Amino acid sequence: MKVLVATEKPFAPVAVKGIKEVVEAAGYELALLEKYTEKSQLLAAVADADAMIIRSDKVDAEVLDAAKQLKIVVRAGAGYDNIDLAAATAHNVVAMNTPGQNANAVAELVMGMLVYAVRNFYNGKAGTELLGKKLGILAFGNVGRNVARIAKGFGMEILAFDAYCPAEAIEAAGVKAVKSTAELFEQSDIVSLHIPATPETTKSINADLVGKLPKGGILINTARKEVVDEASLLKLMEERTDLKYIADIKPDADAEFAAKFADRYFATPKKMGAQTAEANINAGLAAANQIVGFFKEGITKFKVN
Numbered sequence: 001m002k003v004l005v006a007t008e009k010p011f012a013p014v015a016v017k018g019i020k021e022v023v024e025a026a027g028y029e030l031a032l033l034e035k036y037t038e039k040s041q042l043l044a045a046v047a048d049a050d051a052m053i054i055r056s057d058k059v060d061a062e063v064l065d066a067a068k069q070l071k072i073v074v075r076a077g078a079g080y081d082n083i084d085l086a087a088a089t090a091h092n093v094v095a096m097n098t099p100g101q102n103a104n105a106v107a108e109l110v111m112g113m114l115v116y117a118v119r120n121f122y123n124g125k126a127g128t129e130l131l132g133k134k135l136g137i138l139a140f141g142n143v144g145r146n147v148a149r150i151a152k153g154f155g156m157e158i159l160a161f162d163a164y165c166p167a168e169a170i171e172a173a174g175v176k177a178v179k180s181t182a183e184l185f186e187q188s189d190i191v192s193l194h195i196p197a198t199p200e201t202t203k204s205i206n207a208d209l210v211g212k213l214p215k216g217g218i219l220i221n222t223a224r225k226e227v228v229d230e231a232s233l234l235k236l237m238e239e240r241t242d243l244k245y246i247a248d249i250k251p252d253a254d255a256e257f258a259a260k261f262a263d264r265y266f267a268t269p270k271k272m273g274a275q276t277a278e279a280n281i282n283a284g285l286a287a288a289n290q291i292v293g294f295f296k297e298g299i300t301k302f303k304v305n
């Protein structure tokens with residue numbers, strides 16, 4: 001039985017070591033494909049794999065066609081928009097994610113990027129503080145909850161909206177639940193995005209919404225670039241010279257944002273949210289254990305297709 005770890009952006013070595021131990025203790029063999037640059041490398045590596053662990057690596061119909069023995073693919077992380085779920089089902093491949101395992105890492109990065117933003121990207125000019133500011137969290141899942149927990153330590157006022165989470169559950173976490181996304185943007189100084197990329201959310205964060213932020217508002221996106229309507233945000237930021245956009249997922253129009261709004265825009269060169277040893281260990285080991293649990297006991301708890 002072969003378990004392939006295919007990661008264009010590798011896990012920390014300590015996490016790979018842990019995955020290998022779990023896989024070998026179960027009597028399976030580990031194959032490693034890291035930092036690959038061509039899809040053909042993935043197609044070749046997956047040919048004899050029974051299971052596969054990925055991160056943001058794309059698993060489409062072509063990859064599944066090449067994966068003649070594949071029974072399970074686990075996305076070591078939260079968002080599984082990189083897996084063609086219908087194609088996986090058609091190929092009798094179980095797809096899973098590892099929800100929550102990297103949530104703290106992403107949430108810590110949100111706060112780090114916010115400090116960087118309100119201190120004017122450390123350019124020496126007087127900035128502002130987070131204490132007492134209103135932070136709107138869009139979607140109160142694992143990452144949103146961790147952001148709320150940490151932001152409380154900064155003394156921020158926290159609001160949230162989640163179309164799929166009852167207001168009572170948000171309020172139980174000591175966070176003000178608002179009634180809609182529009183209300184969240186109206187009432188917050190900063191909005192942090194934690195929605196998945198789905199047909200429903202794609203381009204849903206547009207100028208109409210972001211334009212509701214008060215003067216000096218900040219939009220921070222550590223979720224997915226697809227959820228932002230980049231063209232309308234570019235236009236809005238030209239009109240509203242007070243707004244900032246901070247992203248851990250480089251927009252398609254990165255060059256245009258950077259050229260036009262050098263002092264109001266920042267994007268990490270590569271998605272860094274989940275890139276900690278702890279998150280890699282948590283998500284990587286969870287993925288390996290879920291594969292073992294699936295083969296040995298038929299456990300499908302985190303199946304998403």
Ligand code: 3PG
Pocket residue numbers: 009055056057076077078079080102223271272273274275
């Ligand atoms: C996730 O969905 O879990 C995060 O976006 C992390 O993605 P990564 O594993 O590619 O860093």
